[in-house]
Amino acid sequence: MQDKTVLITGGNSGIGKEAAIAIAKQGATVVIACRNEISAQQAVEDIKNASGNTKVAFIKLDLASLQSVRNAAKQFKQQYKRLDVLLNNAGGAWATKQFSVDGFEYSFATNHLGHFLLTNLLLDMLKQAPEGRIVNVSSEVHRMTRFDFEQQINPASYNQWKTYGFTKLCNVLFTYHLANKLSGTNVTVNAVHPGVVNTNFMKKLPGMLKTAASVAGSLFFLTPQKGAAPLVQLCTDPKLKGVTGKYFNRHKQAKSGQDSYNTQFQELLWQKSEQMADLKDNG
Numbered sequence: 001m002q003d004k005t006v007l008i009t010g011g012n013s014g015i016g017k018e019a020a021i022a023i024a025k026q027g028a029t030v031v032i033a034c035r036n037e038i039s040a041q042q043a044v045e046d047i048k049n050a051s052g053n054t055k056v057a058f059i060k061l062d063l064a065s066l067q068s069v070r071n072a073a074k075q076f077k078q079q080y081k082r083l084d085v086l087l088n089n090a091g092g093a094w095a096t097k098q099f100s101v102d103g104f105e106y107s108f109a110t111n112h113l114g115h116f117l118l119t120n121l122l123l124d125m126l127k128q129a130p131e132g133r134i135v136n137v138s139s140e141v142h143r144m145t146r147f148d149f150e151q152q153i154n155p156a157s158y159n160q161w162k163t164y165g166f167t168k169l170c171n172v173l174f175t176y177h178l179a180n181k182l183s184g185t186n187v188t189v190n191a192v193h194p195g196v197v198n199t200n201f202m203k204k205l206p207g208m209l210k211t212a213a214s215v216a217g218s219l220f221f222l223t224p225q226k227g228a229a230p231l232v233q234l235c236t237d238p239k240l241k242g243v244t245g246k247y248f249n250r251h252k253q254a255k256s257g258q259d260s261y262n263t264q265f266q267e268l269l270w271q272k273s274e275q276m277a278d279l280k281d282n283g
């Protein structure tokens, strides 16, 4: 990975931070894209210390703001000559219904729409790389929800896990549609479930669930390092060269949920995302 540049969203914590350390250990230039500057600066120092690689930096990115995504893409293009790997890792499940600054349901905005725009704005750079890779971090929870765009995009009664599952289904639908669009190029795109991992994700659960998760987490869940391993493999393993449009349950290629293969859903999500992110006009 010596000459390669890797951009990781949410590399300041959990799985993303461990992926950043492992990829930095392989010699790549690693840029973490984070919304909190203080936490990001600390993470940059931690990643440098843990990897022994000084080519680590951060750019500011709030995925729940389309303007912030545009600024981040612009800044990245100004500061870096190449982009070999984009690891779309940041995400979460929020206990209460809330909205992004652009007025979209918050977890959809963060987990899907921000990454959709970021990826599209950086595609030209990835196409210039000898072997561009995009890795979208989804979840097995994507199987919990059917794809009903109008209902899920602004649910009348909010259910944290249904909404989260919908956004993670969007990650897989986006992966498959983008893989088709990129066929014939040197850029691959895959989606991955990292496993059930003991990270800050579990600490954001409400009330009793948080307590249960913190007990179960330390006993049964994977460490962030183990959770990061399949992401690192997809970002770096030469054996995966040319593999695209696939879903991985940790290290194994797997069949994803039924709705993810529906090409009408893939097309609808793409069109709606383009409109919401104002991509055609300003992209």
Ligand SMILES: NC(=O)c1ccc[n+]([C@@H]2O[C@H](COP(=O)([O-])OP(=O)(O)OC[C@H]3O[C@@H](n4cnc5c(N)ncnc54)[C@H](OP(=O)(O)O)[C@@H]3O)[C@@H](O)[C@H]2O)c1
Binding pocket: 009, 010, 011, 012, 013, 014, 015, 016, 033, 034, 035, 036, 039, 061, 062, 063, 064, 089, 090, 091, 092, 110, 137, 138, 139, 140, 193, 194, 195, 196, 197, 198, 199, 200, 201, 202
């Ligand atoms: N943990 C699991 O068991 C599990 C299972 C399946 C899938 N996943 C997926 O794995 C990915 C990483 O999660 P994790 O477990 O490592 O949780 P985590 O420790 O909570 O990390 C989530 C990361 O996303 C960032 N983030 C959240 N909202 C953001 C926004 N609006 N803009 C920019 N960054 C934002 C967070 O930044 P802050 O530090 O600023 O909040 C943090 O860096 C997520 O996509 C999650 O859905 C996790």
